[in-house]
Structure formats: C-alpha cells, structure tokens
Amino acid sequence: MSAVEVAISALKVVEPEDLRVLRALEELMTAYEYVPVEAIRKASGLHQRELTYRLDRLHQLGLIRRWTGPYTGYVLRMAGHDLLALHALVKADVLEAFGKPLGVGKEADVYDALTPGGRRVAVKFHRLGRVSFRQTRRLRGYVSEGVWADWYIRSRSAAKREFKALKLAFSAGVSVPEPLARNRHVVVMDIIEGTELANVSALPEPGETLAEVLLNVRKAYVGAGIIHADLSEFNIIIRPDASILIIDWPQFVYKDHPNARQLLERDVRTVLKFFKRKFNLRAELPRALDFVMGLVDSLPELT
Numbered sequence: 001m002s003a004v005e006v007a008i009s010a011l012k013v014v015e016p017e018d019l020r021v022l023r024a025l026e027e028l029m030t031a032y033e034y035v036p037v038e039a040i041r042k043a044s045g046l047h048q049r050e051l052t053y054r055l056d057r058l059h060q061l062g063l064i065r066r067w068t069g070p071y072t073g074y075v076l077r078m079a080g081h082d083l084l085a086l087h088a089l090v091k092a093d094v095l096e097a098f099g100k101p102l103g104v105g106k107e108a109d110v111y112d113a114l115t116p117g118g119r120r121v122a123v124k125f126h127r128l129g130r131v132s133f134r135q136t137r138r139l140r141g142y143v144s145e146g147v148w149a150d151w152y153i154r155s156r157s158a159a160k161r162e163f164k165a166l167k168l169a170f171s172a173g174v175s176v177p178e179p180l181a182r183n184r185h186v187v188v189m190d191i192i193e194g195t196e197l198a199n200v201s202a203l204p205e206p207g208e209t210l211a212e213v214l215l216n217v218r219k220a221y222v223g224a225g226i227i228h229a230d231l232s233e234f235n236i237i238i239r240p241d242a243s244i245l246i247i248d249w250p251q252f253v254y255k256d257h258p259n260a261r262q263l264l265e266r267d268v269r270t271v272l273k274f275f276k277r278k279f280n281l282r283a284e285l286p287r288a289l290d291f292v293m294g295l296v297d298s299l300p301e302l303t
Contacts, residue, residue, distance in 0.1 A: 001062075002101070002104075002109065003077065003078035003079040003082055003109075003125075004079075004082055004101075004109055004111055004125060006061070006062045006063070006077075006079035006082075007063070007079045007080075007082035007083040007086055008086065008098050010061045010062070010063055010079070010083055011083055011086055011087060011090070013061070014061075014083065014087070017044075017046060017050060017054050018054055018057065018058055019084075019087065020044045020045065020046060020054075021040060021044050021046070021051065021054045021055065021058060021064075022058065022063065022064070022076065022080055022083065022084055023044075023084065024039075024040050024043035024044040025040060025064060025074060025075065025076050025080070026076060026080075026081070026084060027043060028040065028043055029075055029076060029152075032073065033073070034067040034069075034071075034073025034074060034075055035073050035074050035075065036071050036072075036073050037051065037052075037055070037071075037072055037073070037074070040055070040074065055074060058080070059074075062077060062079055063076070063077055063079050063080035063083055064076055064077060064080055065077050078127075081152060081184065081185065082125060082186070084184060085125075085183045085184040085185060085186040086186070088183040088184070089123075089181060089183050089186065089188060092181065092183075093115075093116050094115060094180065094181040094188055095113050095114070095115060095116075095121075095123065095188065096113075096114050096115060096116045097113065097114040098111060098112070098113045098114075098123070099111065099112030099113060099114070100112050102122060102192060106127075107126065107127055107128050107158070108124050108125060108126050108127055108248075109124070109125045109127060110122050110123065110124045110125070110192065111123045111125070112191070113188070115180075120191040121180060121188050121189065121190060121191055122177060122188070122189050122190065122191050122192045123186060123187075123188050124159075124162075124186065124187045124188075124189065125185060125186050126155040126156075126158045126159045126162070126185045126186070126187070126250070127151075127155060127185075128151065128154040128155045128157075128158045128250075152185070155185035156184055156185045158185070158250040159182055159184070159185045159186060159187050159250070160182065161249070161250045161251075161252065162187055162248075162249045162250040162252075163179050163182040163187050165226055165249035165250070165252040166178075166179035166187075166189060166249055167179050168224040168225070168226055169219075169220050169224050169226065169246075169249065171224065172219050172220065172223030172224035173219050173223060174216050174219045174220045174223070174224060174246065175212075175216050175243065175244055175245050175246060176245065176246055176247070176249070177189035177190040177191070177192055177245065177247065178190040192237060192245065192247060193237075193239060193240060194237040194238050194239040194240060194245060195237065195238050196233065196234055196235075196236070196237060196238075197209075197233040197234075197236040197237070197238055197244075197274070198232075198233035198234050198274075200238050203238070203242065203279065204242050205242075206275065206278075206279035206281055207281060207302045209238070209242070209244065210271070210272075210275045210279075210281055210283070210302065211299050211302075212243065212244050213236060213244060213246075213271055214268070214271070214288060214291060214292055214299060214300070215299075216244065216246055217231070217264075217267060217268065217271075217292045218291060218292040218293075218294060220246075221255055221264065221292055221293060221294070222292075222293070222294040225254055225255045225256075226252050226253070226254055226255065227252060227253050227254075227255060227257070227260055227263050227264045227267065228246065228249060228251070228252055228267055229251045229252055229253050229263045229266075229267065230248065230251040230267075231246070231267035231268075231270060231271060232270050232271070232274070233270075233271075233274045233278075234248075235247050235248040236271075264289070264292065264293070265285070265289060268285065268288050268289055268292060269285055272285060272288060281302050281303075282302065282303045283300040283301065283302050283303075284300055284301075287300035287301070288300045
C-alpha cells in the first residue's frame with residue numbers, strides 16, 4: 001500500500017493516545033536522528049507501560065519506524081505525517097471520505113475525496129524531496145534524520161506556498177482549482193478533472209485554447225500579482241468542456257521578484273513553443289509578453 005493508503009486505513013482505528021505519540025514524534029524529529037523513548041514519554045505525557053504499548057501499535061500500523069542501536073529510537077514514516085494531516089482535516093470537517101488516486105508524481109500524490117457535504121475534492125500530498133530520499137535509502141541502505149527533516153520541511157513549505165498562490169489566483173479569476181484548506185504538507189482543493197495538455201492529441205480550437213492560457217497568465221500577473229514560474233503543458237489541464245485549469249503553483253513568485261521578468265518570459269515561451277510544435281500555431285513572444293503584462297489589451301496574432 002502507498003503511504004496515503006496506510007494512513008487512511010490507520011485513520012479508522014487510531015486513538016487519542018496514539019495521536020499524542022505521533023505529535024510528540026513530529027515535534028522531536030527536528031532535534032533527533034531517532035527520537036529516544038524517554039524524550040517521547042516526556043513530550044507525550046504517557047506512562048511508560050502505555051507508551052510501550054502505543055509505540056508497538058503504531059509500528060505495526062506502519063506509521064512509525066523503530067531503530068535499535070545504543071538506544072531504541074523512533075521516527076515518523078511518511079504515512080505517519082499523512083495521518084496527522086488527514087486527522088486534522090477530518091476533525092475540521094473538511095474531509096469525510098477518501099477515494100482513488102488521481103495522480104502520483106515525483107513531487108506530489110493527489111487523491112479523490114469527499115467533504116461532509118458531499119462535494120468532490122482533490123487532496124494533494126506534497127512530497128518534495130521524495131526522489132532524493134529514495135536515492136539515499138537505495139544507495140546508502142539507510143535514511144538519515146537530515147533527509148527526513150529536509151523532506152518534511154520542504155513539503156510543508158511547498159504546500160503553504162501553493163495554497164497561498166491558489167488563494168491569490170482564484171480571487172483574481174484565474175482558472176485554478178478553488179483552494180479549500182491546508183494542513184501540514186496537504187492541500188485540499190476543488191476536484192481536478194481532465195487531461196494534461198501534454199497528453200491531448202487534438203483540440204477543438206487550439207488557437208482559442210492558447211488564447212485562454214495567455215489570458216489566465218495575464219490575470220495572474222496583473223490581477224493577482226503573481227507568476228506561475230513553472231508553467232508548461234504538464235500543468236495545464238484540459239477539462240471535459242475544453243476549458244483550461246492551471247495547476248501546480250508551489251514555485252510561484254510575486255511580480256516584484258528580482259527574476260520576475262525572466263520567469264514570466266520562460267513561462268510564456270514554454271507555452272508558445274508547445275503550441276507551435278504540437279498544433280503549428282505561431283505567436284510572437286514580445287507581443288505575447290506585452291499582453292500578459294497588461295501593456296497592451298489585444299492578444300498576439302496567431303499564424
């Protein structure tokens with residue numbers, strides 16, 4: 001099972017004492033390579049016998065990892081981090097039921113879910129640094145605390161940034177999934193339905209699609225004051241009605257960023273190159289840049 005599936009399964013059976021141990025580990029992992037039992041006992045406030053039972057139970061559930069050396073220590077597994085975030089979102093009445101995975105990538109896992117009101121949503125688990133984590137485990141046979149801490153800190157930061165970007169973009173009328181909630185490294189947003197532009201073999205009106213992409217880049221820049229900074233055919237979704245949705249915003253920058261012009265130009269150039277290669281549509285980059293920056297009101301001419 002994936003880490004998310006382990007967390008979802010464990011979510012049905014965890015008890016308040018289990019959560020106290022998990023939260024204690026989460027807090028202490030930045031200070032220890034493997035958290036000693038005594039440190040967990042002090043942070044959780046549990047008696048030794050109760051703590052021993054909880055540690056064994058959480059280990060069996062696949063939420064924590066045990067290490068035995070000069071002392072016995074523990075760390076959260078990825079599933080343990082996932083469970084803490086999911087539990088908080090369930091308690092906040094954001095999530096109620098979980099469905100199938102919508103996509104698994106290098107830096108995120110996205111799952112289908114339902115709110116208590118029955119609304120379908122996408123739950124995105126940021127996994128920034130997961131590739132380097134796996135490489136370290138494969139090449140060295142172990143995972144150091146530094147790799148774990150780096151993964152978790154970077155993933156939480158990415159989730160926080162993406163949630164902020166989505167709120168700004170959505171408020172400015174950019175076609176993005178509506179952001180609903182965030183906890184730790186997990187972002188809940190409106191459901192993402194459709195196909196990556198990179199995997200679309202044909203479009204009803206390619207020129208209209210390109211125009212819609214540029215218009216949304218303009219809304220983000222002029223209306224929200226932000227730049228995607230990683231825009232490509234892989235994070236532009238073509239929805240069933242042929243409209244677009246722009247996803248994956250953790251690398252966004254504000255328009256006053258020192259490299260804003262360079263990043264905006266790269267985004268626009270990437271999009272124009274794709275439409276030229278795939279649909280034989282051409283547009284002048286300088287004119288397209290003037291449009292998305294709000295310097296002119298008319299879209300660039302497509303040939």
